[in-house]
Amino acid sequence: MNTKKPNTILKAKNLSIGYKTKKGEAVISQNINFELEKGQLIGLVGANGIGKSTLLRTLIKVQPALSGTVLLNDTDLKSISSLDLAKQLSIVLTEALTSKNLSVYELIALGRHPYTNWVGSLTSKDIEIVKNAFNLVNISELRNKKCYELSDGQLQKVMIARALAQDTDIIVLDEPTTHLDMYHKAYILKLLQKLTKETGKTILFSSHEIDLAIQLCDTMIVMRNENVVYDQPCNLISQGVFESLFPDDLISFDNTSGSFRVKK
Numbered sequence: 001m002n003t004k005k006p007n008t009i010l011k012a013k014n015l016s017i018g019y020k021t022k023k024g025e026a027v028i029s030q031n032i033n034f035e036l037e038k039g040q041l042i043g044l045v046g047a048n049g050i051g052k053s054t055l056l057r058t059l060i061k062v063q064p065a066l067s068g069t070v071l072l073n074d075t076d077l078k079s080i081s082s083l084d085l086a087k088q089l090s091i092v093l094t095e096a097l098t099s100k101n102l103s104v105y106e107l108i109a110l111g112r113h114p115y116t117n118w119v120g121s122l123t124s125k126d127i128e129i130v131k132n133a134f135n136l137v138n139i140s141e142l143r144n145k146k147c148y149e150l151s152d153g154q155l156q157k158v159m160i161a162r163a164l165a166q167d168t169d170i171i172v173l174d175e176p177t178t179h180l181d182m183y184h185k186a187y188i189l190k191l192l193q194k195l196t197k198e199t200g201k202t203i204l205f206s207s208h209e210i211d212l213a214i215q216l217c218d219t220m221i222v223m224r225n226e227n228v229v230y231d232q233p234c235n236l237i238s239q240g241v242f243e244s245l246f247p248d249d250l251i252s253f254d255n256t257s258g259s260f261r262v263k264k
């Protein structure tokens with residue numbers, strides 16, 4: 001029986017992730033299985049050090065899986081060339097930007113690199129797509145600023161616009177809300193939700209903002225020591241998944257409000 005869902009964009013099959021060391025393999029997580037649907041906002045959560053970045057790096061082909069398969073649009077990630085991958089998947093990382101001397105426009109236009117010639121000249125279609133990326137994220141006023149002049153929140157929006165300019169089916173963000181205040185954490189995740197609705201793109205992000213992810217995501221992937229589960233947030237709540245996420249000495253999950261509380 002073919003159990004493949006028609007709208008699947010990214011699928012992990014019996015995936016084992018981790019690192020090759022001198023002593024052998026350090027398995028960080030294994031038996032990971034999920035099917036992510038097109039057009040959804042998907043949050044990846046779990047405790048510090050559980051392996052969220054390792055999983056994201058495996059899904060974006062920055063590091064190889066120890067075993068198992070990742071399928072992007074039905075094709076094994078291993079057989080997708082770097083150029084083809086850059087046309088299907090864009091990445092927003094929080095690491096310090098090396099090109100902070102660029103203007104915001106130049107940085108966002110760089111998103112078009114998989115489609116431009118070696119000098120990087122933009123066609124009128126490229127310019128239109130870059131303009132659309134500015135509009136979607138609502139940052140036209142930042143156009144001529146240098147990237148080193150931006151606040152963390154502004155830089156995050158610019159990096160999201162760069163990914164939109166790359167015009168891929170899926171955008172992957174590693175902890176996009178780090179360094180942001182409460183308002184801007186909510187702002188960025190709400191923006192990601194809006195972008196999935198307006199563009200039909202799939203957005204997968206890792207985060208420690210579990211309460212916000214529960215409110216905004218269509219699907220969440222939860223990494224735990226025992227296994228990795230994924231489902232709609234309401235189903236994960238009713239299965240008691242969040243209660244088992246952290247040691248219960250300090251915080252507890254309140255099913256009614258869908259949020260964590262500090263124990264008094």
Ligand SMILES: Nc1ncnc2c1ncn2[C@@H]1O[C@H](COP(=O)(O)OP(=O)(O)OP(=O)(O)O)[C@@H](O)[C@H]1O
Pocket residue numbers: 019026028046047048049050051052053054055
């Ligand atoms: N290059 C590496 N070589 C070996 N082990 C690594 C490497 N990078 C990370 N690890 C280990 O992999 C495990 C998972 O780390 P990872 O950064 O993926 O977790 P995380 O869930 O993203 O954590 P955090 O929420 O703290 O950012 C940790 O035990 C970490 O020490």
